[in-house]
Amino acid sequence: MNPFSKSRRESVGALGEEKLIAAIRRWLGRTSPRAPFGIGDDCAVLAPSRGPQLITVDPVIYPRHFNDHVPPRAVGAKLLRRNLSDLAAMGGRPTAAVLALTLDARVSRRWLEAFYRGLAACARLYRVPIVGGDIAQADGMVGASLTLLGEATGPRTLTRTGARLGDAIYVTGVLGGSLRSGHHYSFTPRLKEGAWLARRPEVRAMMDLSDGLAKDIHALTPPRGVAALEPATLPRRSGANLRAALTEGEDYELVFAVAAQADAAHFERAWRHAFPRTRLTRVGRFVRVGALPATAIDLADYHGYEHLR
Template identity: 65%
Template sequence: MKPFTAVRSESVAALGEVELIRRLGRWLAPVSPPSPRGMGDDCAVLPASRRPQLITVDPLIYGRHFDAGLAPERAGAKLLKRNLSDIAAMGGRPTAAVIALTLDPRVRIDWLRRFHRGLALCARRFGVSIVGGDVAQANGVLAASLTLLGCSTGGRFLERRGARPGDWIYVTGSLGASERSGHHWSFTPRLAEGAWLARRAEVRSMMDVSDGLAKDLWALAPPGTEPALEGAAVPLRRGAGLAEALGEGEDYELVLVVGARSPRAAFERAFKRAFPRTRLSCIGRFERPARIAPGSLRLRDYHGYEHLR
């Protein structure tokens, strides 16, 4: 569905801000608590939190993260799921979100309705309350920025740092061909897996793969090491080659580090029992350059997605 319309009566300009915000409230009603816990005041009031919290922000921009070929419901869900993947990457549980919309006056009301319907269904599925937001106008723009809060699921948070030389690198699911396969909108954020992994002593650090392993994995590498991967072990999505799996991005999988001396076989068995349908692959380890075996795949030969290039 094309998000812009030349017919004024079908556009958000025909509603104006006050009526648009009223409709946003209706569209989000299933996941939007009453004021002051939700929309309708200067701020939303959130309950006290006995546990440490998480915060992350990610946008969805027309022409960058989706186009007219993607159903609005799927775009709405994708906005939230991009953020959920960041909460999953720390082993957290999502709680509440606010959304800042930036709209051209020609944005179609019906597009926006369907976008919020997809967003609300996804929010309900993952237990997220939409507690507030903002609507602003900018010509030629259709963008939404979502800020998501989360909390601990009981254990620690898994950070990016924590790996040591010799540690093993694992990845969930499969990589590459995300755009072509529709994975970029159809993926399930790895919240359950992330929470489970945060409770396992074997796991030292974790992140999600969003810009491609070739770019992202460096963030987990202990100083003085680099990832030495076994090319054949990298789990490829159907239709993807190794370069696509390492460099395309939008995988929204978890990449995690398991201690060098951890009982790996028991860890892998326990994961398989907990998540029989989620693939978990050991793809290599962090090594000092001098120790890297000649046949290893060197990540420096591949490139991830870099914004603003």
């Protein structure tokens, strides 16, 4: 569905700001708490945190993150899911979200209603109150940016830092073909898996995959190290070749490092017991620069998604 309306009457501009905000609150339903704990005052008031907090921000922008083939309900859900994936990558769970919308006045009310209803359904599923927002106008623009607050689910928050030379590299799910298959908007953020991994002492560092493994793995790689990925082991989506699995991006899977001295068989058994339906694959290990095995992928041959190009 194209976000722009053909008739002025059916546009958000014709509705006007006040009625639009009232409609948004209706579309959000019970995921939108009453002011001052939600939309409707200068700020929203949130309960004190129970411990350290997590915060992340990610957008969806037309036509970069969705096009006319993505149902607007899925666009709203994708916006929240992308941010939930960032929380999952640190072993967190969500507490509240605020939404900044930037719209052309010609955007269709039907499109926007479906967007918000999709966001609300996803917010109910993951119990994320939408506590605030802003609507601004910009010609040609259909975009939204969501800031998600969260908290750790256990005593530890997993970061991208901490992997060491020799550590094994694991990924969840399958890679590549995300845009073609619709995975980029229908994926399940790995919140349960992330929380479980943050409680496993043998897991040293973790992140989520958004720009493709070939690019993202650099952020997890220890100093003086390089990722030795074995091409045969890479879990690929049906129809995705090696290049697609490494570079297409929007996988929203977890990649993490497991200590070299850990009992891998024991760890993998525990995973299968906890997540019998989530594929886990050991795809390689971190080695010293210059010590890349001949069989490993030379990452210099692959580039993930480059923003601002």
